[in-house]
Amino acid sequence: DAGVIQSPRHEVTEMGQEVTLRCKPISGHDYLFWYRQTMMRGLELLIYFNNNVPIDDSGMPEDRFSAKMPNASFSTLKIQPSEPRDSAVYFCASSPTGLAVSTDTQYFGPGTRLTVL
């Protein structure tokens, strides 16, 4: 298996532009997670999906952020409009089942490094 695939790996954009990050989870995994990592705040969960349905989006910082999962093999995280404080590394992860009831871990993609000028 190729693992979790994210694109692009690097994104540089200007303030006010729309940014779309993409993720392909591992086939057969029911859970998909979006995280953001910064030096100041560390690794934070933004939103997660179970069987393509958003379950918890309490970590989404504000309305400028939105996430979708139109099918089991694809998810997007969109920022519109982008701001310099959105600069971070965004990770996607997938898991076969919810961690609360199993020993399955989350498998992380390589991340997208976003820079907003």
Added chain:
Amino acid sequence: KQEVTQIPAALSVPEGENLVLNCSFTDSAIYNLQWFRQDPGKGLTSLLLIQSSQREQTSGRLNASLDKSSGRSTLYIAASQPGDSATYLCAVTPYNQGGKLIFGQGTELSVKP
């Protein structure tokens, strides 16, 4: 609110030393605790997962312990090697929050040849 703290933030040791990384969490109501490794520019890789009913897990030169009542975990690395250089993060899965992971800030480990 669950908080996870890792000490130290950075650690540098000579090759061959045994070392311990520390993780503490404020709420003992967790399903499990995990240790991850993160290499520069890459994602996270799970090293060890300890369920709340377990005391420790071992994988090769790594041993992780969990004391849920005191809110502490340690990751012991034996006979460290330069290839162990990375950032190590611990994360807990709290009760009643689905599969959400709460991460510590990580310990950046450098093993010098």
